Amino acid sequence: MKKVFEAIHLLKDEKDEPICSYIYDLDHLKKHVEFVTRALPQNCHMYYAMKANSEERILRTVHPYVKGFEVASIGEVKKARAVNSSVPIIFGGPGKTDKELASAISENVQLIHVESINELKRLAMIAEYLNKRVSILLRVNLRGPFPSATLHMAGRPTQFGIDEAQIEEAIQLALSYQSLQLEGFHFHSISNNLDNTGHIELIRIYCQKAKQWSRKYKFPLIYMNVGGGIGVNFSNLEQQFNWELFTGELQKIIVQENMGNVVIIFECGRFLTSSCGYYAVEVIDIKETHGKTFVVVCGGTQHFRLPVSWQHNHPFELMPLERWHYPFERKAVVNEKVTMVGQLCTPKDVFAKDVSINQLRIGDVIVFLYAGAYGWSISHHDFLSHPHPQHTFLETEIELKV
Template identity: 85%
Template sequence: MKKVIEAIQLLKEEMDEPVCSYIYDLDHLKEHVESVTRTLPENCHMYYAMKANSEERILRTIYPFVKGFEVASIGEVKKARAINSNVPVIFGGPGKTDNELKSAILENVQLFHVESINELKRLTMIAEQHNKKVSILLRVNLRGPFPSATLHMAGRPTQFGIDEAQIEEAIQLALSYESIQLEGFHFHSISNNLDNKRHIELIRIYFQKARHWSEKYEFTLVYINVGGGIGVNFSDLDQQFNWEHFTGELKQLIDQENMSNVALIFECGRFLTSSCGYYAVEVIDIKENHGKTFVVVCGGTQHFRLPVSWQHNHPFGLIPFEKWHYPFELTAVVNQEVTIVGQLCTPKDVFAKDVSIDQLRIGDVIVFLYAGAYGWSISHHDFLSHPHPQHTFLETESILNA
């Protein structure tokens, strides 16, 4: 955090405008991703879910430590190939067009996650047209029930995967096509799970379902994609998913379920990148309305949509600055509750509501923590046409601005 504060102080000195910047600690990112991947069991492979953050500097930092990239569009395929022309890519998403399927085939995508029987038929037709044989995993929307989590992709009606009630039809269809190589299954049932023990039990369900289907229809189970879904605790940053305990129990589970000969794919996104990112914004106004105090920052949810999207108060820190160049009194709040908002013309532009502040002044900088995933990447950048934030990448002995 020290070098992040130093970078913000440097921005404050150098800029004529209020601070508004994403800051990424690439040294932390390297250490974290290396630690996560190093502790995986031998037959497990980590793919980075690019949707969480596809900034080129982020991808290049992660690339040496992961098996490949998980993508959800042909645009993301191209971003992956820009990092390395031969990097393994697995292609998911519930709405792939014919052109995307064709382009992905020609890009030699390693695996397709097939999301419907209709998509399977279209993929088969396109593969036949190009005289290609493509490897697939069938994405299964299991019936559940599953552990509690912030988001559910299965166990209830969603647009994701093939209903478990239809999966045997899909298996038989896939096995009947010469241009399709069925390699296994993709399960991604929940997202932002914080309980490592419940996650193990979820993966046990995946193992048992995949084994049953592969044995019943007599095909080799090469891969099981267990998804991502490992969460970040924004309410208590000190109580995060216990990855060390999880991987220890995962090794035991692999032995218990006799899965050591199957390649197990993880496709984590936020768990890898969230903690490396910061969104730093300067306070430009403090005002009261109807008995509530509002802190207005230079920025908004058009830059950092995650808090309003998930309806939580995002964790933050404060950096005080003494400089004040106006002839009138500096406005400050002391020991009271405030709501932190952005510049947008909508009451939805909220980062944190009714949070306690010891002291905060106009000109201070608020730093939103754990902003490295689903921040800039999911935001509506050009709403109201405000300037984009600066992107600063911190690496040992260098600061790179984009």
């Protein structure tokens, strides 16, 4: 936090306006991603899920440590290619247009994750027209049951993947097309899972299903994409997903299920970048209404939508700033519960409700932690046309890049 607080002081010196900035610790990001990828078994490859955070500096920092990028649009393909023209790309998403499929083929993406039988037919037709043979994985919406997690993409009615009841039809159809090369399956059933033991059992199910279909329809199983889904515990930052324990158990699963010759793909986003990011906002007002104390900050959920989207109180640190240039008393709250809100004209613009604080004054800064994933990237930036936050990247020595 020392590096982040120093950066905030520099920002305040540079421009004496209320602080509103994303701050990314790229040194921490490098160290974390290197640790995550180094712990994986030899036949496992990590792809970075760009949807979590596609800022160019983030992509360039992550790129040396991962196998490639997982994308869900042609726009993300172009961002990936801007970082490296030959970086491996796997392309997914439940609503690919013909133009996107053709562009993915022309961009030579490594694998296309096919999400429906209709998409399979369209892709085969487009690939044949372009005289290309395209490598694919079939995304399977398994029937479950699965471990508990924040989000489920399978095991219940969702728009993701091919229903397990239809997967054998899809396999036979895929194998009938000369323009397609079926190389395995894509399973991504849950998101933000904090149970490393449950996640191991989920991967065992994936292994058994993939092997079963590969044997029955006599095609080589080259890849098995087990998705992302590794969670971040926003309620207790000290108790996170145990990656070392998980990867140790993963190695045992690979041996037990005889999967050593299959490339197992992970496509993590949140787990890689969340902890490197901070959303720093200055308190511009403190007020009481109907017996509640509200702290209003310079910013809002148009910048950082994650807390209201997931309905949690986001973790934070308080940073006092001693500057006060008004001639009247500086308002403060001491040993109270407060609700932290933004500048938007909606009661849903909330970061944390009824949280206890020791002391907070107008002009101090609230630094929301673990804001490096699904923060800026999922937010409705131009709602009410407030200014965008600054984006500050810290690397080795404090370096301000806005």
